[in-house]
Amino acid sequence: MAFSAVATLLALGIFLIDTLSPLEGAIAVLYVLVVLIASRTSRREDIIVAAIASIALTILAYAVSYDFNDVGSPALRAIVSLAAIGMATMLALQNQAATETLAGQARLLNLSHDMIFVRDATGVVTFWNDAAEQIYGWSAAEAKGQIADTLLGTQYPADRAAIEIELVENGRWEGTLVQRTRSGSRIVVDSRWAARRDRQGRMTGVLETHTDITERQAAQDAVQQAQAELAHAARVATLGELTASIAHEVSQPLMAIVTNGEAGMRWLRRDPPDLHEVESALGRVIAEGRRASDIVKRIRAFLKKAPSPQSELAVGTLVEEAIALVQREFMRANVQLRVDLQAGLPNVSGDRIQLQQVLVNLLVNASQAMADHPGERLLSVDASYSHDIGVEIMVRDTGPGIPEEHLRRLFDPFFTTKRDGMGMGLAICRTTAEAHGGRLSVESLPNHGATFRLALPAIEGGVLE
Amino acid sequence: MTGNLMTKAASAQSENTPFVAIVDDDSGVRAALDSLFRSIGLETRLFGSAAELLEATLPRAPGCLILDVRLPTISGLDFQGQLAKHGIELPVVFMTGHGDIPMTVRAMKAGAVDFLSKPFRDQDMLDAVTGAIERDRRRRAESAQMKSLRAEYETLSPREREIMAHVVAGLMNKQVAGLIGLSEITVKIHRGNVMRKMGVRTLADLVRKAEALGISGP
DSSP, rough: HHHHHHHHHHHHHHHHHHSSSOOOSSSSGGGGHHHHHHHHTTOOOHHHHHHOOOOOHHHHHHHHHHHHTSSSSSHHHHHHHHHHHHHHHHHHHHHHHHHHHHHHHHHHHHOOSEEEEEETOOOOOOOHHHHHHHOOOHHEEEETSSBBBHHHOBOOOOOHHHHHHOOOOOOOOEEEEEOOTTOOOOOEEEEEEEEOOOOTEEEEEEEEEEEEEEHHHHHHHHHHHHHOOOOOOOOHHHHHHTTHHHHHHHHHHHHHHHHHHHHHHHHHHHHSSSSHHHHHHHHHHHHHHHHHHHHHHHOOOOOOOOOOOEEEHHHHHHHHHHHHEEEHHHHHTOOOOEEEEEETEEEEEHHHHHHHHHHHHHHHHHHHHHOOOOOOOOOEEEEEEEEETTTEEEEEEEEEEEHHHHHHHSTTTTTTTTTTTOHHHHHHHHHHHHHHOOOEEEETTTSSOOEEEEEOOEEEEEEEO | HHHHHHHHHHHHHHTTEEEEEOOOOOOOHHHHHHHHHHHHHHHEEEEHHHHHEEEEEEEESSSEEEESSSSSSSOOHHHHHHHTOOOOOOOOEEEEETTTTTHHHHHHHHTTTTEEEEOOHHHHHHHHHHHHHHHHHHHHHHHHHHHHHHHHTTTSOOOHHHHHHHHHTTTTHOOOOOOOHHOOHHHHHHHHHHHHHTTTTSSSHHHHHHHHHHHHOO
C-alpha cells in the first residue's frame, strides 16, 4: 500500500516538473524509479499499472509542452525516456516472476511435515519453515540469525568436523541427530543435508531436512531392550546350569592360593628359611590370584546386562572365550573336545557377548545331549570361511541326534526337550544370528549326532593372523 | 662342597624317603601341593591324569596317593578300583569339592584312608598324608615279614610241613609218630629241622609263625 502511494506521488511530481519546468532534460527518465518502487510490492499488476501510467504521463507531458509539433530533440528525449521505462518494466517483471517462483517453493517447504531450515556456511539460520516453528518451538523470526547448532543443542553421532568434510566432499550428508526443542525436550531426528554452492563451487549454505523419529526410535529401543533383557535372562539361566562346574573352576585357584600360602609359611619357618621356595610360592599365589580374577571377570562380562558395543571380533578368540566358560562342564560330562579353526579366518562384526552366548548355548546343548549317551562323546568345533557363506562356525556332537519332529520346532520360542528348560535358548540364538546378518541352522540324523552351523558375514579385509 | 655333600646325602636317603604321588588335572593345584609336601621333607611325584600315573614307575619307598575325586576322563573312585589291578597298593587320600558325601562313603568303603574337602587346612592334609604313609610303611614291613616267612616255609619238605602242622596243633612227638607211622626219633629229627628252617627256638614262636601263615592243624 505504502509503495503504491509513494509511486503515485512520485509519478505526479515528475509529471509536474516535466510539464511545468523550463528544464530541457530527459526528466521523464525518472519514471524508471516509479516502476522500481511499484515492483517492491511484488505484484505483477502494480508493475504494469506503474509502467502504463509512466508511459502515458510521459506522452501527455510531451503533448502538453510541444503539442507534437516539435519533432526535434524534445521528441528524442521523450523516446529515450519511454525506452528506459520499458526496459525497467521488463526487468521488474522478470524479477517479480523469479521471486514468485522462489516464494512458491518456500510455501512448498512450509507445507512439509519435516523441519526444514537453511543455514549459511557459518551456521546462521536464514530460512526456517512452519514445521520447524511448530516442533522446535521458535518462530522463523526468532530463529533467523541464530546459529542452528547452538539454538538446537544438536548432538552429532560422529565428529562434527568429519561430517563437515563429508558434506563439502559429497554435497550431502545423512544421519541421526539428537536436538533440543524450545521447551527443553529432546527429540531424535533423521537428518538429511544438501549443500548450496555459488558459481565458484563455494558452499554458501546448507539445506537441512529433519524428520522427527523420537517415537519410532523409542519403540525400537523398547524392542531392543526387551530382547537384551531376555538374552540376559537366558545367559543367567545358562550359567545357572553350569553352577557346579563354575564353582569347581573358581575353587581350584582359591585352593591353590591357600595351599601355596601355607607352604610358603612352612618354607619360611624352616631353619634356615628357604627363601627361594618362599619366593616361588608367592609367585604362584599371585598367578593363581590372577587366574581366579580372570574367571570372575569372564563370568561377569558374560552376565553383563547392557549390550556391548558392536566391534570387530576375531573368530578364534570368540570360540576360545566361549569354550573357556564351559570347559569344566565338558570334563564333568566326560566329553572330549576337538577344535579346528581354519587359518587366516576373516574377522566378523558384532556384539561379543551375544555371539559368545550363541556359542556357549550350542556347546552346553551338545555336551548335555551326550551326557547320558553311551559310546563316543566327541564335541567338535570347526570354523571355516567361504565366499558364499562367510564365516561358518560348526558345533557337532556325537549324541543321540534330534528326532525329525523336534527338528522343525527346535528354534521356536518355548520349545524345549529339557525337563526344566525355558525353551528360549535356541530361539534367542537364531534371533542373535539374524540380527548380525547371519544364520543359524541345524541338521541331524538319528543316532548320528547333531550339527549346528552359525554363519556370520565376514568383514572385508579383516583377517585374523 | 656342602651342597654336594647334601645332595649325596639326600640321594642316598631318597631310597627310603617317603613320597606323595599327586594326581590332579589342575597344574596350579599340583604345584601348590608339591611345595607343601616338600616343605616337610617328603618327596613328590606329580601326575596330570590317572593314565600318567599308571605308566610311571613309582619309588619303592613308603608313600601315598592324593587323588581329586573329579578327574578328567575317569572318576577318582573308578581309578581307585583300577589301582589294585595294576598292583598299586598305596593308600589313597581323596580331595573333593563340596557336596560329595555319597562319594565319600563309597571311597571310604573302597579303602580310602582319608577324605579332605577343598579348601583344607595344611595341617589336616599333612596329618592325613603322614597317617597314610605310616600305614603304607606298616603294610610294607608286614608284607616283607610275610614274604620272608613264606620263603622259610617254602624250604620245608612235604614231610616236614606235615609234622609242623601236627606239632603246632599241640600233638606230642609220640602222637605224631603214631599218626603218620614213623619212629619217634625220626619225628624228632624232622621237628628239629622245622625249628631250624623256620628260624625259631621255642614251640610258642613256631605256633605264632604258623598262625601268620594260616596253618592250623593238618
